[in-house]
Amino acid sequence: MTDSISGFRVSRKPGKVPVMPAGALDGLRVIDLTSQMSGPYCAMILGDLGADVVKVERPGVGDDARAMSPHVGGESAPFMIWNRNKRSITVDLKQPDGLAIVRRLVAGADVVIENWRPGTAARLGLGAETLCGAHPRLIYCSISGFGQTGPYASRGGFDRIAQGMAGLMSINGEPGGRPLPVPIPISDIGTGMFGAIGILAALAARQTTGRGQVVDASLLETPIAWALYEAAQLFATGTVPQRLGAGHRTSAPYQAFRTADGWLNLGGGSNHLWASICRVLGTQPLLDDPRFTTPGLRVQHRAELEAILEPIFMTAPTADWLAKLEAAGVPAGPIYDYAQVFSDPHVRARGMVQEIDHPAAGKTRTLGVPYKLSATPGTIRRPAPTLGQHTDEILREAGYDEATIADFHARKVVSR
Numbered sequence: 001m002t003d004s005i006s007g008f009r010v011s012r013k014p015g016k017v018p019v020m021p022a023g024a025l026d027g028l029r030v031i032d033l034t035s036q037m038s039g040p041y042c043a044m045i046l047g048d049l050g051a052d053v054v055k056v057e058r059p060g061v062g063d064d065a066r067a068m069s070p071h072v073g074g075e076s077a078p079f080m081i082w083n084r085n086k087r088s089i090t091v092d093l094k095q096p097d098g099l100a101i102v103r104r105l106v107a108g109a110d111v112v113i114e115n116w117r118p119g120t121a122a123r124l125g126l127g128a129e130t131l132c133g134a135h136p137r138l139i140y141c142s143i144s145g146f147g148q149t150g151p152y153a154s155r156g157g158f159d160r161i162a163q164g165m166a167g168l169m170s171i172n173g174e175p176g177g178r179p180l181p182v183p184i185p186i187s188d189i190g191t192g193m194f195g196a197i198g199i200l201a202a203l204a205a206r207q208t209t210g211r212g213q214v215v216d217a218s219l220l221e222t223p224i225a226w227a228l229y230e231a232a233q234l235f236a237t238g239t240v241p242q243r244l245g246a247g248h249r250t251s252a253p254y255q256a257f258r259t260a261d262g263w264l265n266l267g268g269g270s271n272h273l274w275a276s277i278c279r280v281l282g283t284q285p286l287l288d289d290p291r292f293t294t295p296g297l298r299v300q301h302r303a304e305l306e307a308i309l310e311p312i313f314m315t316a317p318t319a320d321w322l323a324k325l326e327a328a329g330v331p332a333g334p335i336y337d338y339a340q341v342f343s344d345p346h347v348r349a350r351g352m353v354q355e356i357d358h359p360a361a362g363k364t365r366t367l368g369v370p371y372k373l374s375a376t377p378g379t380i381r382r383p384a385p386t387l388g389q390h391t392d393e394i395l396r397e398a399g400y401d402e403a404t405i406a407d408f409h410a411r412k413v414v415s416r
Contacts, residue, residue, distance in 0.1 A: 023050020024376040028203075029109040031056065031102070032086060033126070035063040037159075037185060038219065039115035039143045040082050041192030046111065046199065047085030048369050048378040054109075054394055055083065055385065056102060059090040059415040062387040073361035080358065080384040081366055088385035089394045090415045097413045099125055104398050106131055106138070111199055115143040118153050128214045138212040139202045141195050147218035162187035162219035167227060167241075174245045190222040247306070252298040253277065256335060257310050261317040267331035269295050276328045280321075281312050358383040388416045 028051040032043040040055075040063065047053040057063055068078040089105075092098040103126070106112055112131060114121050121127040121142070128140040142148055145157010160181055163169050168186075169179035198215035206212055229249045230241040241249065248254040251269030268277045271294070278284050286292050286308070291301040298305055313321060318334055325332040336344065342353050342365075352368040361383075369378035391414050395405050408414045 023379060024373060025049040025051040030111040031105050031109045033114040036065055037188040038191045039113050041189055042195035043113050044082050045196040053086040054105060055086045055088045057088055057090050057387060059092050075361045083384035084366060084380055085382050086385055087390035088388055089391045090388035092413050093124055095413050111139045113141045117156050118144050118148050132212060136211050139199055141199050141215040143191055143195050143217050145219050148216045157219045159185035159187040163223060166220055166223035168223045171241050171243050173243050175243050187219040187222050191217050191219050194222055247302050252302045252305055257313040259313050259318040259321060263335040264318050264321055265333050265335060273330055276330050280324050280328050354380050356380055356383045360386055391416055
């Protein structure tokens with residue numbers, strides 16, 4: 001039984017009723033050939049939006065992220081966070097029948113995502129040229145360290161390497177200190193997001209052209225694309241951006257300040273907000289100080305301004321300052337640790353902490369969906385799968401009979 005929703009091909013068995021309301025990508029089939037974080041995160045976004053994501057894993061081992069600590073009930077907690085809303089099938093790609101299974105799955109799919117080193121997919125017969133040639137409507141997304149073209153295309157890539165080569169580590173940390181990475185693997189996560197954006201754009205284009213296309217996203221280009229201030233400074237002035245510590249490149253005071261019992265973030269770059277800050281702190285004479293009369297001058301004299309303001313903030317606790325700043329209309333906020341983040345009433349009211357039952361780990365918490373769609377909201381319908389949990393189910397859907405499935409198991413082409 002086949003029908004169409006919003007231009008997407010929808011395949012359902014007669015009588016099958018969805019448990020939850022249809023998501024924006026309901027009926028879309030995604031084959032996830034990825035491991036670690038960037039590719040799986042890309043596929044997770046599509047799954048959150050309603051797509052049926054089939055995760056293809058190695059028998060006995062699975063995605064490398066399954067080994068990441070900590071583990072709960074024998075299952076990797078990190079893996080479970082970014083592999084929800086997926087079904088798992090284990091396939092040995094070293095066997096011809098394993099490759100044939102994947103090709104059959106692709107024949108019924110809308111999207112393929114892979115994050116192997118460039119050239120690997122082609123050697124397996126699962127490259128974009130082969131699969132898109134056989135299936136012109138297919139969207140094929142390749143995620144890699146350096147992209148599919150260029151002098152570095154054949155190199156393997158990791159988040160830390162990308163952060164360094166994209167310039168991000170050169171501006172992170174205290175002035176004169178060692179280059180520091182952003183602890184969150186933002187090249188991995190951001191590339192997964194850019195991959196998903198590219199896939200969604202390609203799906204929209206397919207509704208007009210009837211044809212799919214290849215999406216090429218790389219860990220290196222993601223943080224380069226985010227270097228908005230830094231590129232503007234370098235391109236306009238030729239000055240190489242340097243580390244600023246807690247400061248901001250174009251605004252001051254716009255940074256973290258120590259208080260009597262912790263820290264707060266303050267945003268007061270405009271003259272209007274600067275005047276309000278001075279009233280809260282009792283530093284009105286600074287309004288006439290020639291070092292601080294314009295936003296540009298305050299940036300230029302940022303260190304002097306910080307030396308004046310921080311001792312004042314240290315005379316009272318964070319909560320007191322936040323109450324006064326909020327009453328004055330000045331943007332400010334506490335600096336939370338992650339336990340505080342996930343207990344914050346606003347974060348919880350926005351659904352960013354969710355509970356879900358996992359077959360091995362039991363009731364677990366996971367992150368919510370950050371984009372809120374009014375008519376077709378993203379949902380967490382499934383916990384992350386156990387390794388090979390849906391192997392037989394997916395093979396049956398692909399048209400294999402029970403005898404063939406049993407033979408695959410006997411020859412270790414697949415496993416549960």
